[in-house]
Amino acid sequence: MPAAQKGKDDVIQHLAGVFRRHGYDGATLTMLSDATGLVKASLYHYFPNGKQDMARAVLDYLGELSKSEVLDKIDYAGDPRRELNALCERLVHYFQQGQVSCILEVFTLGQAKGLFQDTIAARMSRIAEAYARLLQRAGIAESVAQQRGWEALVTIEGALVVTRATGDTKLFRNMMMALPTRILK
Amino acid sequence: MPAAQKGKDDVIQHLAGVFRRHGYDGATLTMLSDATGLVKASLYHYFPNGKQDMARAVLDYLGELSKSEVLDKIDYAGDPRRELNALCERLVHYFQQGQVSCILEVFTLGQAKGLFQDTIAARMSRIAEAYARLLQRAGIAESVAQQRGWEALVTIEGALVVTRATGDTKLFRNMMMALPTRILK
DNA sequence: AATTATATACCGAACGTTCGTTATAGATGT
DNA sequence: ACATCTATAACGAACGTTCGGTATATAATT
Numbered sequence: 006m007p008a009a010q011k012g013k014d015d016v017i018q019h020l021a022g023v024f025r026r027h028g029y030d031g032a033t034l035t036m037l038s039d040a041t042g043l044v045k046a047s048l049y050h051y052f053p054n055g056k057q058d059m060a061r062a063v064l065d066y067l068g069e070l071s072k073s074e075v076l077d078k079i080d081y082a083g084d085p086r087r088e089l090n091a092l093c094e095r096l097v098h099y100f101q102q103g104q105v106s107c108i109l110e111v112f113t114l115g116q117a118k119g120l121f122q123d124t125i126a127a128r129m130s131r132i133a134e135a136y137a138r139l140l141q142r143a144g145i146a147e148s149v150a151q152q153r154g155w156e157a158l159v160t161i162e163g164a165l166v167v168t169r170a171t172g173d174t175k176l177f178r179n180m181m182m183a184l185p186t187r188i189l190k
Numbered sequence: 191m192p193a194a195q196k197g198k199d200d201v202i203q204h205l206a207g208v209f210r211r212h213g214y215d216g217a218t219l220t221m222l223s224d225a226t227g228l229v230k231a232s233l234y235h236y237f238p239n240g241k242q243d244m245a246r247a248v249l250d251y252l253g254e255l256s257k258s259e260v261l262d263k264i265d266y267a268g269d270p271r272r273e274l275n276a277l278c279e280r281l282v283h284y285f286q287q288g289q290v291s292c293i294l295e296v297f298t299l300g301q302a303k304g305l306f307q308d309t310i311a312a313r314m315s316r317i318a319e320a321y322a323r324l325l326q327r328a329g330i331a332e333s334v335a336q337q338r339g340w341e342a343l344v345t346i347e348g349a350l351v352v353t354r355a356t357g358d359t360k361l362f363r364n365m366m367m368a369l370p371t372r373i374l375k
Numbered sequence: 376a377a378t379t380a381t382a383t384a385c386c387g388a389a390c391g392t393t394c395g396t397t398a399t400a401g402a403t404g405t
Numbered sequence: 406a407c408a409t410c411t412a413t414a415a416c417g418a419a420c421g422t423t424c425g426g427t428a429t430a431t432a433a434t435t
Contacts, residue, residue, distance in 0.1 A: 026299070026300070027215065027299060027300040028213055028215060028216065028299045028300055029216075030212065030213060030215050030216030030300075031213065031214075031215030031216065031299060031300030031301065033419080033420070033421085034420075034421055034422085035419080035420085043384095043385075043386090044385075044386055044387075045386095045421080045422080045423095046385075046386055046387075046388090046422090046423080046424085047384075047385050047386065049421095049422070049423075050383085050384065050385065050386095051384090055421065055422065056421065056422095106299070109355060110351045110355070111299065113351070113354045113355045114211070114212060114213045114216060114291070114296065114299070115211070115212040115213055115215075115216030116212075116216065118211075122355070125355050126355055126356050126357070129352060129355055129356060130356075152364070155352065155361060155365075156365070156368075158348070158352055159345060159348035159349050159351075159352050159361075159365055160344060160345065160348055161348065162347070162348040162351040162352055163343070163344035163345055163346065163347040163348025163349070163351070164344050164348070166295045166298070166344075166347040166348070166351065167314060167340065167343055167344050167347055169298045170294060170295070170298045170307070170310050170311055170314050171311050171314060171315075172311070176340060176344075179337070180340075180341070180344055183341075187372075218393080218394070218395085219394075219395055219396085220393085220394085228410095228411085229411065229412065229413090230395085230396080230397095231396095231397085231398095231410090231411065231412070231413085232410065232411055232412090234395095234396075234397075235409080235410060235411080236410095240395065240396065241395065241396095
């Protein structure tokens with residue numbers, strides 16, 4: 006075995022911070038190097054295809070994280086209204102009151118769009134479906150539930166954008182807390 | 191007089207297209223040159239401070255355009271419900287069914303955030319206020335109307351993000367058409 | 376148990392390219 | 406003549422990337 010590794014997840018977390026604030030094109034190797042404490046050459050040891058690999062790793066990592074921290078915690082057998090509230094509360098925590106951006110949004114600009122658009126569209130569908138499934142369990146018709154699922158996603162993404170623009174984390178909290186009642190009726 | 195100017199608004203429109211698709215950091219002088227048909231030296235004739243000036247011009251231009259095409263067309267003396275519908279229809283047209291991004295969103299990432307955040311926050315407030323004013327005229331209490339104004343903005347920005355990610359322009363249309371009834375009750 | 380080989384972790388220095396920017400000279404129209 | 410605009414070419418800096426190398430720790434061989 007080699008010298009103890011720095012922990013790839015640690016590295017990826019720091020990469021994620023840079024990509025989320027600056028986007029794909031705006032994130033430079035120098036920033037990524039500074040954020041991780043690894044010189045550029047070392048980054049290429051972890052990510053042989055460079056910046057593209059790092060972005061992919063961040064996308065996958067945050068996909069897994071949001072899955073385990075948010076989506077997979079949904080109990081579809083439980084009370085739908087309670088689950089919906091819990092889901093939104095977890096989102097507030099996951100997005101740190103709206104202080105961090107959604108990588109799916111950020112990676113739909115510039116070069117990243119061409120690289121990741123399939124992954125991003127698929128992940129968004131999955132989120133909308135999770136909400137829709139919960140709404141159906143609450144007695145809402147399938148077609149309506151599906152539309153409301155997308156509405157929920159729209160609200161999340163929009164709240165993140167507006168919060169990033171204004172710095173008002175209370176807005177994000179309020180918007181997330183109000184989301185369940187809004188899409189339920 | 192010199193060779194007839196290309197029409198600065200024409201130039202700015204093409205610049206806007208690049209910035210909206212690639213963001214500030216992702217937009218390169220080469221792209222901006224190709225899009226406008228002006229060589230770099232000519233761009234620096236129109237915009238002495240370079241990229242930053244171009245972005246500022248785009249921000250101002252789209253600010254004026256959205257004002258004249260959307261916000262200033264609101265008739266606060268007319269029927270609030272009708273005005274709300276008309277407002278949302280104009281948004282669908284202004285954003286070309288969601289096929290173009292909101293510059294306010296795009297310029298909150300990377301270098302642009304530091305450059306334009308005050309302008310952006312102020313403009314977002316103005317949009318939220320326009321909705322709030324209309325809702326008050328429809329008989330909704332001020333504090334509720336203000337919150338719903340922000341909710342409208344959140345929906346617009348979110349719908350633009352999700353549409354950009356999925357390519358589904360129908361989603362943007364539907365979301366905008368449903369917006370008035372949603373914030374009215 | 377000591378030696379050799381191998382694989383991983385990491386880095387310094389440089390690569391060629393493109394970035395945003397600028398200087399200079401030449402068109403072009405009044 | 407003059408102001409306006411464009412063409413060419415180059416600038417230093419920063420870009421993403423690559424190469425050659427060291428250090429360390431296990432695995433294999435003796």
